[in-house]
Amino acid sequence: MASFNPVFRHLTITLLLILITTIGAAAAVQITDEKVSIEVDYNQFTEESQKQIDVNGKVNLANDGTESTQVSIELSNLPTDYQAGEVTATLAAGETKTISFTVKVPHKKGSGESPIGTLTVKDALTKQVLASKTLTQNTKSMLILSELKVEYTDKNGKIQTQQFATEKNAELTLDNSLKPGSEVKMTFDIENLFDRDYDQDDAELVDLELEIEPDDLDLFVDREFDEIYTFDDLDAQKKDSKVITFTIDDEVDPDEFVFEITLSAEDGKNLLHEVKKELTFSVERIRDDVRITTAEITPATAACEQSASVHLIIKNFGTNDQENVGLIIFNQKLGVKENIPDISLPRSSKSGNSYDFTTSFLIPKDLPPGAYPLDVTLLIRKNQDSDRQIIPFKLEKCTLPEPVSAENKAEENEPAKTLDKTVVSAAEKGLGLATGGTAGGDKVGDKASTSSAKTALVVQTVEDPYTNDDIAAALLITGMVIILAFITWMLVLLFRGVEQRTKEEETENEKFNNEEKQKKPEKAVVDQKSDKKSINKNKLAREEP
Secondary structure (H helix, E strand, C coil): CCCCCHHHHHHHHHHHHHHHHHHHHHCCEEECCCCEEEEECHHHCCCCCCCEEEEEEEEEEEECCCCCEEEEEEEECCCCCCEECCEEEEECCCCEEEEEEEEEEECCCCCEEEEEEEEEEEECCCCCEEEEEEEEEEECCCEEEEEEEEEEEECCCCEEEEEECCCCCCEEECCCCECCCCEEEEEEEEEECCCCCCCHHHHCEEEEEEEEEECCHHHEHHHCCCCEEECCCECCCCEEEEEEEEEECCCCCCEEEEEEEEEEEECCCCCEEEEEEEEEEEECCCCCCEEEEEEEEECCEECCCCEEEEEEEEEECCCCCEEEEEEEEEECCCCEEEEEEEEEECCCCCCCCEEEEEEEEECCCCCCCEECCEEEEEEECCCEEEEEEEECCEECCCCCCCCCCHHHHHHHHHHHHHHHHHHHHHHHCCCCCCCCCCCCCCHHHHHHHHHHHHHHHHHHHHCCCCCHHHHHHHHHHHHHHHHHHHHHHHHHHHHHHHHHHHHHHHHHHHHHHHHHHHHHHHHHHHHHHHHHHHHHHHHHHHHCC
């Protein structure tokens, strides 16, 4: 076997050592980022026909070798319509450097993170791959919850308002504990971040939904809560808001509660834009917490009424038993001065921790119309205010209907008298108007029937109306009855007059005919006498010479 020339063998070993050293030095380049991503904001689409936006990214490289290295950065396996060029850089031995690159990004992804390709670091001379990582696109949601305002009552009964600028904060926490049985009002302000000069169809947000998912339904009254709320479609750079109100159950156990809030919509390319937040708050009870839960007056507005009633319910929400609870109801002009002392209320965790009270009062007759609110005060330990409410009460002018004249009153009573006679007649005939009566009933039954019918009629006739509408309706019905009676009476008179004239004409015709008949015989006798005279005259004329 032929052997290598010593000189050639030495040269070969030297070259191999150089190559190994070079490769070892190049292999020392690393990507120090846990993940490589680009932040995409579609708000940069500012023209209607714009197809791509330039998005800058960066990657941190470290050269752990002992020699300077020139590297190239390539982006591969990108989706359609994505474009990126090659970037080169030189790293000195032991140097860490941030390398920037640019990607042309189209409007093709919804909000959130999604992989779009691979970032590869190569040796610029040998094209050997030194390091690589997945390239991620983090797309900003074009639908944002710009502000969340929460109005609530804290455990001490003070009204609190807290506002959150939620665009950067995902976890939100109320500063104060909430009071059981109190109301919470949340106002959600949303906004479409697309530029108004971008394509209108692509920039519109539709199917907007707000989902609020509580971790415990025991927080709510009746364990019910509407979790889905909708908005109208939202054009580019437009805003909208939604107010959601709920009441904390007064029986809820003190605890911490979490609302998971999700706001979502689709843009004109059917891409989802979504925002997620968490709202955390706690509910806490205090030692002394007695409240008025119901305070109402009937009627709330009075006119001609002579009295009104007040209904109150008080309840112990605290952790202490209350032995000396006082209740005061006051309005000097109405003459209301109620004082109920020493009411006992067990703590909230026990039964019978509420007190129901109702009272009535007379309304002074000479009191002018106006507002007369009732002041209700609740005391604990006989002198310490616990709760107070004002019950509105309004007094209006009493307007009575105009008195009915004697003439109209008589006409109004006429139908009642007719009805009374009809009922009595029916009772006398045994039509079953009285209890126990039969068609052939005895006199006692007939009397009972008649008495019952008259009694029923009297109840129906003299019953007083309760409202002005009833009086107006009664006057209207009475007027119609009078008009119908008058029309009937006129028709009867008309028919009687026609019948009378017809009879008179018949009588006159008959009399005339009888007179004619009497005249005809007399005329015949006269004619006969006249003929005889004429004959005698003719005879005498002939007898004369």
